[in-house]
Amino acid sequence: GQKKGILYPRDSESRQTKTLDGIWNFRAEPKLAQDLGINQEWFNQPLEKTGDVELMAVPSSYQDLSNDRERMNYIGWVWYDREFWVPIDWNTTERRIFLRFSSVNYYAIVWVNGARVTEHQGGHLPFETELTPSQLRFDQPNLITVSVNNTLTADTVPQGFLTFKTGEQYPPNHFIMSDNFDFFKYAGIHRSVVLYTTPRNFIDDITVSSTVTGTTGQIAFTIDTISEGTAAVSVALRDKEGNVVAQAAAASGTLTIPNAKLWWPYTMVSNVTDAGYLYTLEVILNVGNVQDIYRLKVGIRSVKWTDTSFTINDRPFYFAGFGRHEDFYIRGRGFDPVLLVKDHNLIKWVGANSYRTTHYPYSEELMDVVDQLGIVIIDECSAVSLTEFGPGLLETHKRELTQLINRDKNRPSVVMWSVANEPRSEDPNAENYFREIFQHTRSLDLSRPVTIVLFTNYANDKAAQFADIVSLNRYHAWYSDESEIDIVETAVKAESYHWMNTYNKPLIYTEYGADTIAGMHTSPSWLFTEEFQEDYMREHFKAFDKMRYNSSVAFIGEMIWNFADFMTKQEIKRVVGNKKGIFTRDRQPKASAHLLRSRYHLLANEY
Numbered sequence: 001g002q003k004k005g006i007l008y009p010r011d012s013e014s015r016q017t018k019t020l021d022g023i024w025n026f027r028a029e030p031k032l033a034q035d036l037g038i039n040q041e042w043f044n045q046p047l048e049k050t051g052d053v054e055l056m057a058v059p060s061s062y063q064d065l066s067n068d069r070e071r072m073n074y075i076g077w078v079w080y081d082r083e084f085w086v087p088i089d090w091n092t093t094e095r096r097i098f099l100r101f102s103s104v105n106y107y108a109i110v111w112v113n114g115a116r117v118t119e120h121q122g123g124h125l126p127f128e129t130e131l132t133p134s135q136l137r138f139d140q141p142n143l144i145t146v147s148v149n150n151t152l153t154a155d156t157v158p159q160g161f162l163t164f165k166t167g168e169q170y171p172p173n174h175f176i177m178s179d180n181f182d183f184f185k186y187a188g189i190h191r192s193v194v195l196y197t198t199p200r201n202f203i204d205d206i207t208v209s210s211t212v213t214g215t216t217g218q219i220a221f222t223i224d225t226i227s228e229g230t231a232a233v234s235v236a237l238r239d240k241e242g243n244v245v246a247q248a249a250a251a252s253g254t255l256t257i258p259n260a261k262l263w264w265p266y267t268m269v270s271n272v273t274d275a276g277y278l279y280t281l282e283v284i285l286n287v288g289n290v291q292d293i294y295r296l297k298v299g300i301r302s303v304k305w306t307d308t309s310f311t312i313n314d315r316p317f318y319f320a321g322f323g324r325h326e327d328f329y330i331r332g333r334g335f336d337p338v339l340l341v342k343d344h345n346l347i348k349w350v351g352a353n354s355y356r357t358t359h360y361p362y363s364e365e366l367m368d369v370v371d372q373l374g375i376v377i378i379d380e381c382s383a384v385s386l387t388e389f390g391p392g393l394l395e396t397h398k399r400e401l402t403q404l405i406n407r408d409k410n411r412p413s414v415v416m417w418s419v420a421n422e423p424r425s426e427d428p429n430a431e432n433y434f435r436e437i438f439q440h441t442r443s444l445d446l447s448r449p450v451t452i453v454l455f456t457n458y459a460n461d462k463a464a465q466f467a468d469i470v471s472l473n474r475y476h477a478w479y480s481d482e483s484e485i486d487i488v489e490t491a492v493k494a495e496s497y498h499w500m501n502t503y504n505k506p507l508i509y510t511e512y513g514a515d516t517i518a519g520m521h522t523s524p525s526w527l528f529t530e531e532f533q534e535d536y537m538r539e540h541f542k543a544f545d546k547m548r549y550n551s552s553v554a555f556i557g558e559m560i561w562n563f564a565d566f567m568t569k570q571e572i573k574r575v576v577g578n579k580k581g582i583f584t585r586d587r588q589p590k591a592s593a594h595l596l597r598s599r600y601h602l603l604a605n606e607y
């Protein structure tokens with residue numbers, strides 16, 4: 001059969017992984033070089049034979065590693081290569097070897113020893129290909145070459161638009177790639193590259209979903225295998241101590257767990273060690289006398305929603321969280337385990353119970369961490385700020401959702417899918433477009449609600465009608481009625497009630513925020529000062545409190561924009577990036593972090 005799973009590569013008795021992370025060679029094509037590297041077949045030899053190469057770290061964005069303005073604004077093909085060895089005992093038809101990329105932004109072509117082995121479009125999501133022993137060398141180094149193109153179009157998610165500027169003030173061939181989103185267009189090999197092995201007959205995919213009835217948990221499971229002989233699949237669910245609490249000898253079925261330990265958000269348990277309880281689903285495939293073993297962490301929890309409620313394990317859940325970014329100095333959007341740990345320590349310090357993966361899927365390592373800590377996730381795909389709704393875009397967007405759900409479907413932390421952030425959803429074409437997007441998402445997963453994050457006027461919006469839960473971004477007293485914080489409470493309530501009453505769905509306020517330069521103070525508060533950010537938040541809290549205590553509507557959450565300052569394109573409304581963080585880009589608290597901390601701890605006592 002055709003491989004369709006994208007399980008995270010994990011070592012086991014039957015599987016090995018080998019990282020290709022480290023220092024690679026790098027070469028950018030000259031500006032507007034018209035596919036020079038492909039035409040000259042740079043993949044057929046070490047890059048250093050084709051011209052000057054630079055050092056490049058993998059994983060990392062490539063933009064901030066040089067001091068070059070052109071590199072920062074580069075649009076087009078860049079090339080990476082390195083040598084690698086394959087262990088001699090991998091040279092057997094008893095094993096399969098896969099090459100897996102966790103994220104390359106945006107478009108990638110991969111060659112091994114000069115042969116094109118795979119390509120992928122779309123950042124933030126993994127892709128892989130099998131390498132046969134005949135494609136590899138076991139007695140000398142192998143060459144891997146990756147070309148990466150960051151050009152966005154009307155058919156990519158997100159969208160971008162190349163414009164050549166002409167006129168006497170412009171030099172020849174002056175062009176820009178414009179976009180409508182508010183984060184820097186980092187590009188490159190953003191997450192790990194690994195080789196991993198499986199036995200010839202192997203576990204391709206695992207799908208689980210859980211329900212809870214009283215004290216009993218149930219896990220429905222499906223195991224997909226690729227095997228040539230008669231395959232026998234068995235599964236065993238082990239608790240944290242390693243005891244088997246349920247098992248089955250079948251490729252699909254339901255496990256019943258009496259007195260199940262539930263997966264709880266960490267703010268909803270009194271003992272923090274009870275948060276995010278994970279069992280291990282041990283899956284064994286036997287073909288002849290060869291086994292493949294894969295262990296997947298699973299949580300038992302229920303997610304339920306109606307037009308008036310949202311619950312986790314049958315308790316109302318109120319989202320107290322953030323919008324975020326994968327963003328840091330130097331590495332850009334490159335995966336960084338140090339930052340991952342620091343951020344989640346800060347998130348727990350603030351007492352946030354949730355966040356949205358604005359505006360693209362975050363790393364698999366991060367998803368492991370939130371599963372383990374009991375932090376709740378609204379999982380967003382890369383469709384940010386869509387402006388034109390053509391058939392090419394629809395196809396790309398659906399493919400991204402398929403890959404996202406395939407990757408994250410088993411995560412207990414993920415309680416909702418977000419199909420888009422701030423599309424021009426008052427456009428008449430948005431109606432059919434989003435009807436299809438929502439249908440497609442539900443065809444892949446019915447166990448979680450689907451939301452869309454809107455910034456339209458409730459009366460003209462064409463997409464909210466399809467959502468289970470409506471999410472709203474709004475910046476009263478910032479982008480509209482700027483500085484007039486005395487209107488905030490009234491404005492937030494008036495508008496939120498319109499959304500809730502028009503659509504009869506739960507509402508989450510997914511963004512509000514004010515750019516704040518850390519260390520800038522005034523009394524009384526002025527735009528951009530720490531005092532203003534605090535005042536602005538307090539006015540929002542008044543509105544949120546009135547709405548969450550109003551039992552005739554379902555106001556189910558507040559998420560501030562943003563967890564930390566982050567890099568954006570250069571524009572005059574940004575002072576070296578977006579400063580709406582409650583932490584600075586280097587993760588130091590502004591006054592607002594302390595204010596939010598006292599609120600989120602109070603909220604945690606109530607829910």
Ligand code: GCB
Pocket residue numbers: 181182183359421422455473511513561578580
């Ligand atoms: C928004 C966007 C977010 C921006 C934010 C802002 O509505 O969803 O990506 O960064 O506003 O600060 O303008």
